[in-house]
Amino acid sequence: MTDDNRDETTAPRVSSNIEVPQDLAVGLLGAADVNLRTLEAQLPADIHVRGNRITLTGASADVAASERVVAELVRVVRGGTTLTPDLVRQSLSILASGQTETPADVLSLDIISRRGRVIRPKTLNQKRYVDAIDKNTIVFGLGPAGTGKTYLAMAKAVQALQAKDVNRIILTRPAVEAGERLGFLPGTLHQKIDPYLRPLYDALHDMMEPEAIPKLMEAGVIEVAPLAYMRGRTLNDAFIILDEAQNTTGEQMKMFLTRLGFGAKIVVTGDTTQVDLPGGAQSGLRAAARILDGIDDIHFANLTSADVVRHRLVADIVDAYGKAEEQAGNRSARREGLRHTSGGRRR
Numbered sequence: 378m379t380d381d382n383r384d385e386t387t388a389p390r391v392s393s394n395i396e397v398p399q400d401l402a403v404g405l406l407g408a409a410d411v412n413l414r415t416l417e418a419q420l421p422a423d424i425h426v427r428g429n430r431i432t433l434t435g436a437s438a439d440v441a442a443s444e445r446v447v448a449e450l451v452r453v454v455r456g457g458t459t460l461t462p463d464l465v466r467q468s469l470s471i472l473a474s475g476q477t478e479t480p481a482d483v484l485s486l487d488i489i490s491r492r493g494r495v496i497r498p499k500t501l502n503q504k505r506y507v508d509a510i511d512k513n514t515i516v517f518g519l520g521p522a523g524t525g526k527t528y529l530a531m532a533k534a535v536q537a538l539q540a541k542d543v544n545r546i547i548l549t550r551p552a553v554e555a556g557e558r559l560g561f562l563p564g565t566l567h568q569k570i571d572p573y574l575r576p577l578y579d580a581l582h583d584m585m586e587p588e589a590i591p592k593l594m595e596a597g598v599i600e601v602a603p604l605a606y607m608r609g610r611t612l613n614d615a616f617i618i619l620d621e622a623q624n625t626t627g628e629q630m631k632m633f634l635t636r637l638g639f640g641a642k643i644v645v646t647g648d649t650t651q652v653d654l655p656g657g658a659q660s661g662l663r664a665a666a667r668i669l670d671g672i673d674d675i676h677f678a679n680l681t682s683a684d685v686v687r688h689r690l691v692a693d694i695v696d697a698y699g700k701a702e703e704q705a706g707n708r709s710a711r712r713e714g715l716r717h718t719s720g721g722r723r724r
Contacts, residue, residue, distance in 0.1 A: 393440050395431040395447055402429040404454040405447075407461070412450075415462040419469055420446060446472060449480045456485030457495075463686075464499065470683070471501050478504065488532040489539070489584055496532045496584065499686045503529060506678040510644060513676040515634070517622075517666065518646040520680030521695040527620050530644040531580040534616040538598070543616045543640065545597060548577045550620040551604045551629065574601050577620060604629060613638035622647035622662040624654055630661030650702065 397405055406413045406426065416424055422435035422443035433443045450468055454460055468480035483504040488496045498504040503525050510516050510533045518526035534546045578601065581590060593599040604625065619625070619633055622645045637643055647662045654660060669675050682695040 389437075390435055391437050391440055392432055392434045393444055395433070395444065397429045397431060397447075397451060399429050401451055401454050404460055405450055411462055412460055412465050415465045416446075419466065452479070452481035453484050456481055457487075458484045458497065467499055474501060476501060488529070489536050491584060491586070496529075498529065499525070500680075500684040502678070502680050502684045503686075506680065507533065509676040509678050510642070513674050514641075515637070515643045515645070515675045517662075517669075517675075517677045518644060518680065519649060519662075519666070519677060520684060521648050521650065521682055521699075523685040523695070524680035524682075525684065525686055526646040526678075526680055527576070527618070528580050528583075530618050530646055531577070532584055533644070534618060535581075535584045537616045537642070543642070544614040545616075546599045547607075547612060547615050547617045548574070548581070548599070548601045548620070549604050549607060549618070549633075550574065550577065551622075551624045574603070577601055577618075604633060607633055607636050610636055611638045612636045612641050614640040615642075617641060617643045619643070619645045620647070622665075623649050623652045623660045625661035626654065626658055627661045627664045630665050634665070650699070 410426075413424070413426060420433075420443045421439035422433040424443065425432045425434070431447060433440045433447070435443070446469060449472065450460060450465065453464070453468065458464070464484060468484070471478065471480045471483055478501055483498055483501055486497055486504060486507065488498075488507065490496070498507050506516070506518055506526065507529055510530065516530075518530060520526050531548075534543075534548075537543045538546055581599070581601075585593075590599065594601070604619065615638070617636070622630065624647075625633065633645075634643065645662070645665070649660060649663050649666070652660045652663075666677060670677065682693075682699070685695060
């Protein structure tokens, strides 16, 4: 076989040795080498480890790409992030995206910490969402369940309160699911609406000392209330989060956004594919995305199933339902087209 006919697979293999500082090697490879096994499955080059020396072997381009991955993961560990197999995969995804942000830029961005647990963005879109909250007065976080849109907004609210950038946090969401049944539920009004606000309480308890929360709520520093309680108010020096905003009507969304006062910041979160409004009413979140797009100091951050940070199956479930709904919509459109065509022939 001549050189001109040589198969590319016979290209010479090269090796590269990387010495990882001993104090970072364990964090890089993971307990019982769990991160190493992920790298073995994901890297284009073969990887072998002896002590704190990593050897990469393969085609020159594959080795170069793998060197970059290892170097970035070392930076992530050096920045204090505990590396996991999921974060290894996220790092590979960030590098593959070709964007200017590196895994260390994304995974080492601390928002708040409590008892040694640090809350950080875990994907590129999450990092951009967090950055947008810093830079804009009103931010809409749009995306499916599990993308961290509400959790990260809560973390930014607590951070702003601790830094004294705001004097209070206001958390609200519509209690659409209750509807007319609310009056038939037992207990006081607070007890009736509590189940609809529980996810906000849960996130808050992850970020603050539990014993401090009742005191802050009693003092009015933290307020958790249904959306109806926002009417007629002007909210100054506050970090305001509207959760489950897909279940607002257009009028409710306008009412909420116009509560904005001086020194305040608003984050609106929701999933436009999960509207629970009765009677086919139009979602105020969908309307806002159309009406407010392009206004300065209002930002729309879009997260996708690739940003899901719950169990890996959540992303697969989100994608599967999205495809099923798209197919159902296409079938409905075809039936509608056939109905109009048939009607035209009858005329």
